Amino acid sequence: MEFYLCIAFLNWPKKVGLSRSTLLYYEKQGVLHGTRQTNGYRLYLDKDVQRLYLLQQLQAGGLTLKECKACLxxxxxxxxxxKRLQQLDEDIAQKQQARDLLAALLGEGLLRPWHQQTDKLAPDAHLDWLKQQGFNEKQALHxxxxxxxxxxxxxxxxxFMTVYQPLERWGPGTEEDSLKALQLLPTTPTKAVDIGCGKGFSTTLLAQHTQARVIAVDNELNALSQLAQRLTEQGLAERVTTQCASMAELPxxxxxxxxxWAEGxxxxxxxxxxxxxxxxxxQNRGCxxxxxLVWLTNTSSQAALDFWRQEYPDIQTVATRISQMEKAGYVVLSHFTxxxxxxxxxxxxxxxxxAALQNSLPNSAALQDLAREVALYEQYLGEFGYEMFVLQVMEDQALDELSRIDQELG
Structure with missing residues (x-):
């Protein structure tokens, strides 16, 4: 004899953890088959109750009601x-990424990948957000x-500063290369600014080889102090002024x-x-x-590509940089590697x-990054290099014409 289970409808939804409307919907979809009694109760077979529990288990696996019904x-x-397993794996991966980000923001993980991706996709918004977190302009740029x-x-x-502070040069360059660029200028400068001057090799060169009044700008006070001392020793202090400021907010x-002038x-x-x-x-016709840093080949090794995509995502070919310069309103007078x-x-x-700091800074991320950079120079220099560009401001009329052509080309 078949056994029937008669359950008060108002109590049964609580027992199975479902709302009254959900049970009615399940009946409408043919998943359950209850019978309404004259006293307001609904009559269910015991197998319907078990079928409902099985349905809930299948739904917990991510199946839709339609798919659950088909399985039953x-x-x-x-x-x-x-298909559902693949979707579940994707959902888990997304949630894991979300968790990793939250943990990193709380200081419990690495934020470098997130910073790099965000800065690549939304650099201005990223910089503003860093300032909102309490970083000043200098810190945010660093x-x-x-x-x-x-x-x-x-x-x-x-x-990083422990490594670089005693070094004379903070980037590639020679006096000969700088003089070559200076000699390519179409006119003799009278008012010059050296932006991101560091310890002032370029500043000193400008003061020695021109009669220009020079302002040396950097946001590292220690570097500016060393520059001021060098200028005084060489008798050049009267024509050079040091200015501690952000290159993004020049006063x-x-x-x-x-x-x-902006070397590196x-x-x-x-x-x-x-x-x-x-x-x-x-000024008009100013330079x-x-x-x-640019790519010097279109067939760079994978190691070099991977390194610079992480350390300098905006690295471009010479041709791309020249195109950007022209669109920004400059004539490229000359360039050389x-x-x-x-x-x-x-x-x-x-x-x-x-090498000298390996023992005193054994776990330094900065030291490890610099060691990788040096190794890359030794193995792949020639695939990339520094390009010097000598530019002149385009006449306003020519710039307007260039803008018109760009608009016509879409």
Whole structure:
């Protein structure tokens, strides 16, 4: 004899953890088959109750009601289960990423990948967000191009400066390369600014080989102090003024200079941003000299590609940089690749300094990154290098014509 279970409808939904409307919907979809009695009760077979529990178990596996009904009524389709399993794996991966990000923001994980991806997709918003987290302009820029992790930033920068402070050069360059660029200028400068001057090799060269009044700008006070001392010793202090300021917020009026010099520094705020923001500071037919890391080949090794995609995602070919410069309103007067000596003068002292600090900074992320960088120079230099660009502000009429052509081309 078949056994029937008679359950008060108002109590049974609580027992199975479902709402009254859900049970009615299940009946409508043919999953359950209750019978309404005259006293307001619904009559269910015991197998209906068990069927409902089985349905809930299948739903817990991520199956839709339609798929659950199909599974209850026939043999399980493996293709359906595989599809749901794949979706579940994707959901878990997304939730794991979300958890990793939250943990990293709380200081319980690495934030570098997130910072790099965010800065690549939304650089301005990322910079503003860093400022909202309590970083000043200098710290935010340092974080973007240096530590790339706000949780480890202070220690990273401290170790980085420990490495670089005693070094003469903080980037590739030679006096010969700088003089070559200076000689390519169409006119003799009278008012110049050296942006991101560091310890002031370029500043000193400008003061020695021109009669221009020079302002040396950097946000590292220690570097500016060393520069001021060197200028005093060489009798050049009267024509050079040091200014501690952010290159992204320069305190100068429009058309203040006929020459802007920026060796190896524009990348800090982004070359395209620098081209746009610095242009108003130049007088008519004023010049901008800058150097930037570029690809020198279209067939770079995977190791070099991987390294620079992480350390300098905006690295471009020479042709791409020239196109950006022209669109920003400059005429490219000349350009050339820095000499091999420029790199030797930079990375050989850096290599020795990194080796000397291995014992005192054994777990330093900054030291490890610099060691990788030196190794890359030694193995792949020639696939990439620094290019010096000598630019002149485009006449307003020519710039308007260029803008018109760009608009017509879409």
């Amino acid at each position: 009524g026939s043999k399980v389709e493996r293709a359906v289960l595989k 974080l973007n191009w240096l530590s790339k992790d706000m949780n480890e930033h202070d220690q990273y920068v401290a170790d 100068f009026a429009p058309k203040s200079f006929d020459l802007i 520094s524009a990348y800090i705020m982004g070359v395209k941003n620098a081209l746009t923001q610095w242009r108003p500071l130049l 901008l000299v800058l150097s930037d 820095l000499s091999e000596q420029a790199w030797l003068d930079y990375y050989l002292p850096l290599k020795a300094r990194v």
